[in-house]
Amino acid sequence: MLKGKNAVVTGSTSGIGLAYARALAAEGVNVTLNGFGDAAAIEKERAGIESEFGVKAIYSGADLTKGSECAALVKFAEDTLGSVDILINNAGVQHVSPIEEFPDDKWDLIIALNLSAAFHAIKAAVPGMKARKWGRIINTASAHALVASPFKSAYVSAKHGIAGLTKTVALETATFGITCNAICPGYVWTPLVEKQIPDTAKARGMTEEQVKRDVLLAAQPTKEFVTVEEVAALAVFLASDAARSITGSLQQIDGGWVAE
Numbered sequence: 001m002l003k004g005k006n007a008v009v010t011g012s013t014s015g016i017g018l019a020y021a022r023a024l025a026a027e028g029v030n031v032t033l034n035g036f037g038d039a040a041a042i043e044k045e046r047a048g049i050e051s052e053f054g055v056k057a058i059y060s061g062a063d064l065t066k067g068s069e070c071a072a073l074v075k076f077a078e079d080t081l082g083s084v085d086i087l088i089n090n091a092g093v094q095h096v097s098p099i100e101e102f103p104d105d106k107w108d109l110i111i112a113l114n115l116s117a118a119f120h121a122i123k124a125a126v127p128g129m130k131a132r133k134w135g136r137i138i139n140t141a142s143a144h145a146l147v148a149s150p151f152k153s154a155y156v157s158a159k160h161g162i163a164g165l166t167k168t169v170a171l172e173t174a175t176f177g178i179t180c181n182a183i184c185p186g187y188v189w190t191p192l193v194e195k196q197i198p199d200t201a202k203a204r205g206m207t208e209e210q211v212k213r214d215v216l217l218a219a220q221p222t223k224e225f226v227t228v229e230e231v232a233a234l235a236v237f238l239a240s241d242a243a244r245s246i247t248g249s250l251q252q253i254d255g256g257w258v259a260e
Helices: 015-026 039-053 067-081 104-132 153-173 191-204 208-219 228-239
Strands: 006-009 030-034 057-060 086-089 135-140 178-185 250-253
Touching (some): 006 015, 015 030, 015 086, 030 039, 039 057, 057 067, 104 153, 135 228, 178 228, 191 208, 228 250
Parallel strands (some): 030 057, 086 135, 135 178, 178 250
């Protein structure tokens, strides 16, 4: 169904992004990886995807806080693979702090990477998708695109912005065979979540174990972290022809968090 399509997955050197890339590759999709990290580890993942799934896997270290590099990433993928059929905007960063102490540079970084980067990448990818009359745009939002939590002003603002961007792009592309949806995970055990635990503990005056139990998993009625594989499986479905009538949606995968 997806065999031979080409995908760009931002923030795909670890966590949810890497799970997206691997799940798409398992369906025969050629993938462009992007993100920061140890060069040897990234190359190991890239080569592993090629050898395990028999697809092309390429890598770009584009800095997505710069709009020009977002566009350059899409062009690199188009030039190397021939097209960008699937775009997954997943790159993100988090910072936890009370609003009156929230560093200005952290606000700017989070808005740039979590929201503006998606705008720039979509802007670059849509012309080719329109020309081919087929495209799938999937944005990693969050339960925080639907509800707020304290001490995360920039992240919640960016994810609410992603929700609006998703709906707008869906309406603009609806007659071109393109869909645009957002996946809204609850707490997924990834490096991003793990790194925010010490700051959350400090902000709330709790131990790190208390943060996991009483803050993170308290929000999810299942009392379990969502897995990266579950999120990736949803992305594969949204990319499939079976989901061609699903567009402009915010797909919750949050253990029941937003239902409460």
